[in-house]
Amino acid sequence: MKTERKPPECWLTDMDGVLVKEGMAIPGAAEFIARLIEKQRRFLVLTNNSIFTPRDLAARLARSGLDVPEESIWTSALATADFLNQQQPRGTAYVIGEAGLTTALHDVGYTLTDVNPDYVVIGELRSYSFEAITKAIRLVSAGARFIATNPDVTSPSPEGPIPATGSAAAMITAATGAKPYFVGKPNPMMFRSAMNRIEAHVLSTVMIGDRMETDVVAGIEAGLETILVLSGSTAKDEVARYPYRPSRVLDSIADVVDLV
Structure with missing residues (x-):
């Protein structure tokens, strides 16, 4: 029996390709954030980027014209x-990462050690x-459990x-x-x-993303309603290639504002 979804109360949204692109706010993003706050919807902006702290990212978004609280x-x-x-x-951890990762681990009481x-x-x-990678190899070989923040193999940069x-x-x-x-x-x-962070329920939460192979499939596996926007990595003609489907396909975040 199909479980009936409830009207959206909580929203999860990817950042790059949905709210911003190349450091600029995507049209409709500011209105979307403003509508969430106006309607007192619980929401989180998600990113696989582990370099920056939420405070850093809030400042970067502000420079793009988006007022997103760090929390x-x-x-x-x-x-x-x-x-x-x-x-x-x-616990204890040997960390290869920037402030976003080391701060997060410190904040939950982890001790960083080699x-x-x-x-x-x-x-x-x-x-x-290379020295840090070598150290990690030796520690994993000695029995340390191996964790990675995300599987992304490349990141964009101005040079490629x-x-x-x-x-x-x-x-x-x-x-x-x-x-x-x-x-x-x-x-x-x-x-x-x-979702635990904002006390969201699976049947009343929506995930917005621009990548079928990360945002949409993870949203589906988590049981969420999913919206694919075509302002980022996935083109409209690519959607049919995947064995799973988002709940909706929209041109951009501007088309989501009236759904809040």
Whole structure:
């Protein structure tokens, strides 16, 4: 028997390709955020980027003209810290990552160390250190459990794609045979942790994204209504190639404003 969905009360939305593109707000994004706040809807802006803290990202969004409170931003770093805190509270970790990841782990009571850590945790970096990767390989080989914030193999830059978390994690896997547990999208774990954060119910929550292979599939696996917007990575003629379908396909976030 099909479970009836309820009118949307909570909203999860991807950031890049949905709200902003190349540092500029996408038309309709400011109105969408304003409508959520006006209607007192619970919402989170999600990103697989683990470099920045929510405060950093709120400032970056503000420069784009989007007023998003830092408490309304949920990163793969926060989701990773939340996951580890549930698995082993106040544990230890060797971390390859920027402030977004180290701060999130500190905030849940984790100790960062390179001596016999419980976990090796790898996130996104502006540049990866071969020395740090070597240390991670030795620690994983010695028994540390292996976690990665997300599986993205490249990140965009003005000069072109650069290696991201998934590529660095693959080096460690190739050297050790150990595969990491990826917490960020497309793992629906990230959506479930976000929903717990805002006390959202699966039948009244909507996920908006621009990528079929991450945002939409993870939303479906988490049991959410999904909206694909065509302002980012996925073109309209590509949707039919996938074996799953979003609930709606819309041109951009501007078309979502009246649905709030």
